[in-house]
Every structure is written in C-alpha cells, then in structure tokens.
Amino acid sequence: MKNWSGNVTFDAALVVRPTNIEDLKSAITAAENVRALGSVHSFNKIADCKDLLLSFEHFPKDIEIDVAGAQVRVAAGVRYGELAIALNEVGFALPNMGSLPHITVVGATSTGTHGSGLRNQNLSAAVCAIELITSTGDDLSISGDELKAARVGLGALGIIHHVTLKIVPAFEVAQSIYLDLPFENLINHFEGVMGAGYSVSAFTTWGELLVDQIWVKSRIDIDTLPGDELFSANLAKQKSHPLPGASTESATEQMGVVGPWHERLPHFKLDFTPSFGDELQSEYFVDFKDARAALQAVHALRHQIQPLLLVTELRTIAADDNWLSEAYGRNSLAIHFTWKPDVPGVTAFLPTIEAALAPFKARPHWGKLFTDNGFDFYELYPQFKSWATYRAGLDPDRKFVNELLGTWGI
Numbered sequence: 001m002k003n004w005s006g007n008v009t010f011d012a013a014l015v016v017r018p019t020n021i022e023d024l025k026s027a028i029t030a031a032e033n034v035r036a037l038g039s040v041h042s043f044n045k046i047a048d049c050k051d052l053l054l055s056f057e058h059f060p061k062d063i064e065i066d067v068a069g070a071q072v073r074v075a076a077g078v079r080y081g082e083l084a085i086a087l088n089e090v091g092f093a094l095p096n097m098g099s100l101p102h103i104t105v106v107g108a109t110s111t112g113t114h115g116s117g118l119r120n121q122n123l124s125a126a127v128c129a130i131e132l133i134t135s136t137g138d139d140l141s142i143s144g145d146e147l148k149a150a151r152v153g154l155g156a157l158g159i160i161h162h163v164t165l166k167i168v169p170a171f172e173v174a175q176s177i178y179l180d181l182p183f184e185n186l187i188n189h190f191e192g193v194m195g196a197g198y199s200v201s202a203f204t205t206w207g208e209l210l211v212d213q214i215w216v217k218s219r220i221d222i223d224t225l226p227g228d229e230l231f232s233a234n235l236a237k238q239k240s241h242p243l244p245g246a247s248t249e250s251a252t253e254q255m256g257v258v259g260p261w262h263e264r265l266p267h268f269k270l271d272f273t274p275s276f277g278d279e280l281q282s283e284y285f286v287d288f289k290d291a292r293a294a295l296q297a298v299h300a301l302r303h304q305i306q307p308l309l310l311v312t313e314l315r316t317i318a319a320d321d322n323w324l325s326e327a328y329g330r331n332s333l334a335i336h337f338t339w340k341p342d343v344p345g346v347t348a349f350l351p352t353i354e355a356a357l358a359p360f361k362a363r364p365h366w367g368k369l370f371t372d373n374g375f376d377f378y379e380l381y382p383q384f385k386s387w388a389t390y391r392a393g394l395d396p397d398r399k400f401v402n403e404l405l406g407t408w409g410i
C-alpha cells in the first residue's frame with residue numbers, strides 16, 4: 001500500500017477497516033502498535049507503523065449539523081469536499097479550506113493543514129471537540145483548554161472517530177488570477193499582495209524577476225474586489241493552473257465568477273486529480289515579520305531549486321495557540337515547494353533550504369517532506385515538552401508512536 005504521491009510504501013503488517021466503534025476498540029486493544037489513515041495525502045511516513053493501520057473507508061460517514069449551535073460533528077473518513085457540500089446545502093460554511101478538498105478532516109487537522117489568508121488560522125483551529133479511543137480501548141472526549149494540546153495531535157494521542165467543528169454562515173467568493181508580478185514588488189508590497197483578498201496564494205518558479213501567478217480569492221460580502229492590476233501584475237484573461245503547462249480543467253472557477261465558498265477556496269475540484277499528481281511536497285513556516293528576509297534567503301538558492309522544482313506556493317496563516325500548530329504564537333508565511341518526483345535529489349537538497357531558513361526558526365509542515373532529525377522541535381515549539389508529557393500521559397506504552405515520530409524526539 002502506498003500514499004497518494006506513491007513515494008511512501010507502508011510497512012504495517014495489517015490494515016483493518018472497522019465499520020463501528022466496538023470493532024475499532026477491539027482492533028486497538030489487540031494491537032501493539034497502531035496508527036490511523038486519513039486519505040493518505042501526506043508525503044512522509046507520519047501515518048505508518050509496524051503493526052496495524054486503521055482505515056475509516058468503511059466507517060459510517062456521519063455529518064451531524066447543529067444549526068442552532070453553529071457546529072458540525074464529523075466522522076473520521078469524511079473528506080473536506082463531502083463536508084463542504086453538506087454544509088453549503090443548509091447555508092453554512094467552514095472559515096477556510098486547504099488547496100484540495102480530497103483530504104479527510106481528521107487527517108488534515110491532525111497535521112496542522114492550512115489554507116491562506118491574513119485573517120485565517122489553520123484548519124485545526126475550527127475544532128471544538130475531539131472524540132477518540134485511547135490505547136486501553138477507552139472513550140475519551142476532549143474539549144475546552146485541553147484542545148490546545150489535541151487539535152494538532154499527529155495521530156499520536158489516540159484514534160479519533162469524530163471531531164466537532166465550528167461553522168459560519170455560507171458566503172460567496174470570486175477568484176481572480178494576476179500574472180507576472182516582479183519579485184521586487186512582492187518584497188516591497190508584501191502585506192498588500194498577500195492581503196489583497198480573503199485568501200491569497202502567490203505561485204513562483206523563483207525566476208530572476210517574476211512571481212508567476214497571484215491567486216486572489218475575495219469574499220463578496222466583506223472584501224473590496226481587486227481591479228485589473230495588482231502591484232503591476234495583470235489580471236489573467238484565461239484560466240490558469242498553478243503548475244505551468246498543466247490542464248486547467250481540474251482548477252476551480254476563476255476570472256471573477258462569483259460562486260459558493262467551497263467551489264472557490266480550494267484550488268482544485270473534488271472530482272479531479274489535484275495539483276500535478278506525480279510530485280513531492282515540502283513546506284516551511286516562518287514568522288510573518290521575517291517574511292521578506294526568508295524569501296530573499298530562498299531566492300538566493302533559486303539556481304539550485306529550479307532543476308528540482310515544479311512550483312512554489314506562498315501563503316499566510318494567522319497565529320493560534322494550538323501547541324503543535326505550525327503557526328503557534330506567530331502570524332506566519334508558509335513557503336511551499338511542489339517538487340519533481342526525484343526522491344534522492346529532493347532529499348539531498350532539503351538540508352540546504354532548511355539551513356537557509358534556520359535563522360528564522362522555520363517550522364516544517366508535519367505532513368510533508370523534511371529532513372528527519374533535522375529539527376529541534378523542543379526549541380521550535382514553546383509547548384512541545386508539555387505536548388510530549390500530555391501524549392505520554394495518554395499513551396505511556398507508545399502504542400500510537402511510530403518510527404518517524406521517534407526521529408522527531410517524541
């Protein structure tokens with residue numbers, strides 16, 4: 001069994017697909033080492049283990065909307081795209097979405113998955129309750145302050161069968177793409193570019209002078225729509241794909257056509273392959289106040305980056321107080337790399353990028369590729385030690401810890 005990208009082959013001896021909570025509990029108590037699978041979109045071995053993998057493919061896909069309380073209770077296995085359609089039908093929305101609707105809510109929130117927007121926290125910030133099964137097969141419901149430890153849990157606290165999310169009234173979004181922003185203008189007008197809409201992504205192939213595309217997603221109810229020019233980048237007259245030359249069929253509607261939030265906030269449609277397909281990904285989060293310096297440090301490496309790169313995406317994430325959120329305690333810029341599927345080449349190059357971003361205390365995305373043993377997470381995350389203690393309290397025998405987490409000091 002492989003992950004979405006095909007770069008990870010799972011080592012686990014067995015995959016079990018429970019159809020109810022009792023079967024889930026029996027499987028957990030009988031196994032020595034257990035992890036859960038979402039939609040296997042992560043690029044590293046975070047979801048793997050040596051013994052038992054639990055898949056929620058056959059688990060009931062509960063989506064229970066509490067209209068009065070503005071919350072939704074969602075089962076593990078439900079994908080963002082499925083949840084979004086159900087919410088929109090009754091006039092509700094999620095505050096934000098990632099670039100693709102194909103990922104599961106539980107898998108994505110467990111790794112601190114994010115969209116973009118100076119006002120938007122990462123997706124796990126919407127979690128207001130977690131229901132899981134512990135290593136001893138017991139039920140545990142987590143709410144209130146304890147969620148700071150549990151929202152981004154890396155799958156290491158227990159096997160989650162439901163989460164509850166805060167929801168907001170549905171809204172409409174128009175997506176416009178701007179082409180060829182001089183790199184200098186991005187640096188000089190960084191807040192203006194990244195704040196041009198509710199959710200903004202800048203795509204670059206690190207050319208000498210140009211940022212290839214700026215995707216601006218504007219909320220019709222609260223944003224001023226951008227005009228024909230954005231800091232000298234020109235409004236695209238044709239549909240675009242983030243990856244130069246790729247078919248635009250899979251991309252969500254653009255050119256300012258107003259539509260529902262869930263058909264504009266992701267870059268890709270649910271029924272198409274997102275991104276390129278044959279690719280690897282890495283992403284590093286720096287403090288927004290260091291954005292310019294960090295971008296210049298990466299730009300200086302462009303001649304080494306370009307032979308390995310398909311495209312870079314730049315996004316912003318508002319600070320939160322979830323202990324393992326990559327945006328913990330700081331408004332952040334996320335510098336993302338979609339790489340060609342060259343595992344040895346990318347693996348050999350990552351330490352160079354990581355060294356360039358180390359002065360900015362860059363935090364890697366938990367679900368993407370970075371150098372094992374390359375980061376001191378106790379230093380990068382002020383609450384990492386508290387989280388490790390919390391995890392050990394729930395699972396002293398390390399039933400839910402895998403080899404990769406071990407290399408991260410867990």
Ligand SMILES: Cc1cc2nc3c(=O)[nH]c(=O)nc-3n(C[C@H](O)[C@H](O)[C@H](O)COP(=O)(O)OP(=O)(O)OC[C@H]3O[C@@H](n4cnc5c(N)ncnc54)[C@H](O)[C@@H]3O)c2cc1C
Nearest residue numbers: 036038039040041042076098099104107113114155160367
């Ligand atoms: C094409 C593409 C585009 C992407 N775009 C974005 C993006 O826009 N923003 C971003 O931040 N990331 C992005 N990612 C990364 C992706 O969001 C994360 O890797 C995310 O974790 C994938 O979710 P998943 O459902 O596939 O989870 P998996 O990869 O299957 O699992 C992730 C983790 O969650 C745990 N987990 C899953 N289910 C459970 C459960 N029931 N109980 C306990 N633990 C569980 C797993 O054990 C694992 O540790 C992208 C990935 C791809 C392939």
